[in-house]
Amino acid sequence: MQNRTxxxxxxxxxxxxxxYxxxxxxxxxxxVERAPQLRPGGQAVDFKGSVQRTVLERMGIYDEIRRHSTGATDTVFVDADGRERARMSGDFTGGExxxxxxxxxxxxxxxxxxxCRYVFGDSINALRETESGVEVEFEHGPARRFDxxxxxxxxxxxxRRLVFGPEADFVEHRGYYYAIAGDAPGSGDGPRRxxxxxxxxxxxxxxxxxxxAQQMxxxxxxxxxxxxxxxxxRVLTERFAGMGWQVPEMLAELPDHPDFYLDAIARVRMPSYVSGRVALVGDSAYGNTLGGFGTGSAVVGAYVLAGELAVAAGGYGTAFARYEKIMRGYVKIGGNSNAGRFLAPKTGYGLRARNWFLGSRLFDLMDKYAADATDDIDLADYPALETR
Incomplete structure (x- = not known):
């Protein structure tokens, strides 16, 4: 196709x-990236199923990812005295x-x-679409035109805000917040339990x-x-003040963790991922915080979007329509999950029900359904068309 910049x-x-x-x-x-450099560490992300693995293998990075794997982490839910009440397998939370x-x-x-040209420490201030491209104004750099x-x-x-409208129109707050402090342990020493x-x-x-994370x-x-x-x-400390088990020690350690992040658990619901010459991919289009499929969906979405652009005989409009159709069906599995409601129910009854569910056959069935859904896409072999 002719739209190359x-x-x-x-x-x-x-x-x-x-x-890529x-x-x-x-x-x-x-x-272009707003941060001054790549952000190191952070929370752990995961990949599930043969489709996501296939994309990583076609990129030539699957083995390297495995070498940097944090390994699976089982989560044991305990009472105030440290006695086990339920267990969630790391195979569920950490994928393959x-x-x-x-x-x-x-x-x-x-x-x-x-x-590829990377510009750190800058961001987009304005976008104006014309017949021949998109005029982009940056916060620091000079304006440029892109196809x-x-x-x-x-x-x-x-x-999304500049092209589609205010965040509140598309991002649904799920009634919970989450915070992470410190990196997940074990990066770089291969898979461990x-x-x-x-x-x-x-x-x-x-x-x-x-x-x-070390703390979540x-x-x-x-x-x-x-x-x-x-x-x-401060809000986090106030919310968890008076909680038992090891929480007081965790809160005391919190100021010593330089890597800290807090945000709402939210879901993105877009009527369309595309508008004119602009397209969204990953969390900006179909994000669902801690939904378990975000990183895999982002990598698959990037593969599909680029591949459709490479093969589209009808130009970017045809490619964008194909991308949206394919990905809308694929991301539906993670669209309705609410990690907050599942992991931190608001009632004592809900906590007991969660503990029972984690040890039940129903949880195993849910895990299997989710694993099967990650492969619910007809993955085209776009790499056969690569030009480099």
């Missing part, structure tokens, strides 16, 4: 994955392979930096050595406003 907003996972494929198909790729988000981003960056623009900048996507411990109260969950918290709340990170840490 493209801009991708976001250099976490979906952005570099899309850059577009570059191989002969596109001139620029990636789990890796720190920062490590995955570094792998993807390493595979794309030589041929196509892609938003791969997360649930709080700036591209670990155990995290979690303690619950109605609407509250605290995890130590968890599957997603989850609490039920309506939409909150935070002035800064200090306010976030």
């Amino acid at each position: 493209v801009l991708i907003s976001g250099a976490s996972i979906a952005g570099p994955a899309l850059a 494929w577009l570059d191989r198909y002969g596109f001139d790729v620029t990636v 392979v789990e890796i720190l988000r920062g490590d995955l981003a570094a792998i993807l960056y390493g595979r794309t930096a030589e041929h 196509l623009v892609f938003g791969a900048d997360g649930i709080h996507s700036r591209v 670990r155990v995290a411990h979690a303690h619950s109260a109605p609407g509250l969950l605290a995890v130590r050595g968890g599957p997603k 918290y989850m609490f039920a709340a309506g939409q909150l406003e935070f002035a800064d990170e200090a306010a976030q840490r």
Whole structure:
């Protein structure tokens, strides 16, 4: 196709994955990232099923991801005295392979930096579509024109806001917040089995050595406003004050964790992932916080979007329509899950029901259904068309 100069907003996972494929198909790729550099560490992300593994293998990074794997982490739910009440397998929470988000981003960056242009410490301020392309104004750099623009900048996507409308129109707050402090342990030493411990109260969950961070918290709340990170840490401490088990020690350690992140558990619901010459991919289009399929969906979505652009005889409009049709069916599995409601029920009865469910045959069936759904897509063999 003729539209070859493209801009991708976001250099976490979906952005570099899309850059990888577009570059191989002969596109001139620029990636702009608001952060001054790649973010190291972070929470762990995972991949499930043969489809996601196939995409990673076609990118040539599956073995490298396994070498950086954090390994599976079983989560043991305990009472205030530390006695086990339920257990959630790491095979469910961590998929087939789990890796720190920062490590995955570094792998993807390493595979794309030589041929793609990365601009760190800048962001998109305005987008104006014309008959021949998209005029882009940046916060710091000079304005430029691109044939196509892609938003791969997360649930709080700036591209989505500029092109589709306010975040509140598309992002649904799920009634919970989560926080992570510190990195998941064991990065880089290959797959190992670990155990995290979690303690619950109605609407509250605290995890130590968890599957997603050294500390993880989850609490039920309506939409909150935070002035800064200090306010976030203060609210977290207030919410969990008086909770038993090891939570007081965890809160005492919290100021020593420089890597801290708090956000609402939210779901993105878009009537369309595309508008004119702009398309969304990953969490900006179909994100669902802690839904268990976000990273895999982002990598598959990048593969499909780039592949459809490479083969589309009718131009980008045809490619965008095909991408949307394919991905809308694939991401439906993770669209309705609510990790907050499942892991931190708001009532004592809900906590007891969660513990029972985790040990039941129903949980095994749910796990199998979710695993089968990750392969529910007809994955085309686009790499046969690569130009590089």
